[in-house]
Amino acid sequence: MNKEILNENNIVLNVPSESKIQAIERVGNLLFKNGYVEKEYIEGMKKREEDVTTYIGNGIAIPHGVSEYVKYIKKSGIVIAQYPRGVDFGDGNIAYIVIGIAGKGDEHLEILSKIALTCQYEENVEKLKKARTKQEIIEILQKGDE
Numbered sequence: 001m002n003k004e005i006l007n008e009n010n011i012v013l014n015v016p017s018e019s020k021i022q023a024i025e026r027v028g029n030l031l032f033k034n035g036y037v038e039k040e041y042i043e044g045m046k047k048r049e050e051d052v053t054t055y056i057g058n059g060i061a062i063p064h065g066v067s068e069y070v071k072y073i074k075k076s077g078i079v080i081a082q083y084p085r086g087v088d089f090g091d092g093n094i095a096y097i098v099i100g101i102a103g104k105g106d107e108h109l110e111i112l113s114k115i116a117l118t119c120q121y122e123e124n125v126e127k128l129k130k131a132r133t134k135q136e137i138i139e140i141l142q143k144g145d146e
Contacts, residue, residue, distance in 0.1 A: 004075070004076075004077075005076050005077055005078055005111060006077070006078045006080075006138060006141065007138070008134040008135065008138070009034055010030065010034060010077065010078060010079040010080065011079070011080045011081075011082070011134040011137050011138070012026070012030065012079075012080070012081045012082065013082045013131070013132075013133075013134065013137075014082060014084060015081050015082060015083050016083075016085070017083060017085040017086060017087060018083075018087060019087070019088075020049065020061070020087055020088065020089050020090070020095075021046060021049070023061070023063075023081060023083070023087045023095070023098045024042070024045050024046055024049055024054075024063045024098075024100075025042060025046075026081055026098075027045075027063055027079045027080075027081050027098055027099070027100025028041065028042030028045045028046075028063070028100055029042065030079040030081075030100060031077055031079050031100050031102050034077060034079065035074060035075070035077075036073065036074055036075055036076070036077030036079075036102045037065075037072050037073050037074060037077075037102045038072040038074065039072075040069065040072045041065050041069050041072040041073060041102060043069065044065030044066045044068070044069025044070075044072065045063045045064060045065050045069075045100070047065070047066045047069070048063065048064060048065060048066045049063060051066065053089055053090060053091075053093065054089075055089035055090075055093040055095055056116070056119070057093075058119055058120065058122055058125045059086070059094060059095055059096040059097060059125045059129065060095060060096075060097050060098075060099065060115075060119045060125060061087070061089050061093075061095035061097075061098045061099070062098075062099045062100075062101055062112070062115065063098065063099075063100050063101075064100070064101040064102070064103070065102070073102045073103065073104050074102075074104075075102075075104055076102060076103050076104045076105075076111065077101075077102050078099060078100070078101055078102075078111055078115075079099070079100040080097060080098070080099050080100075080137055081097075081098045081099075081100075082096070082097055082128065082129065082131065082137070083095065083096050083097070083098065084096065084129060084130075096125065096128070096129040097119075097125065097128045097129065099115060114141065115141065118140065118141055118143070124140060127140050128140055128141075
């Protein structure tokens with residue numbers, strides 16, 4: 001994964017538990033702050049969550065904007081918030097890792113598939129949940145399903 005898309009500035013560790021909307025706003029604001037999206041994209045992320053949950057299982061949620069908000073993406077990026085105590089995404093689904101994604105063109109599909117491959121294994125999610133450094137998070141995601 002290239003450093004333009006995921007780097008240490010895009011990761012926050014040990015975030016206290018908060019509502020799913022606050023978690024989505026947190027990763028959305030990080031995408032905005034780091035120059036990947038315009039502020040309006042965050043609304044698209046919240047709309048997506050209203051339509052269908054972005055919780056994908058295994059303690060992972062991947063908030064991203066609905067298609068009409070794609071125009072607010074400046075460049076592809078991923079941000080990650082680690083929640084050791086979790087965030088309730090409804091129906092008993094607790095996310096410990098919330099990954100905000102903004103994808104330009106088809107770039108995000110490759111990113112999503114790498115994340116999905118990594119996170120299909122509970123031991124990888126455990127490692128992400130317990131990671132003490134931002135570099136550790138990046139290494140776990142880069143190794144993927146190896």
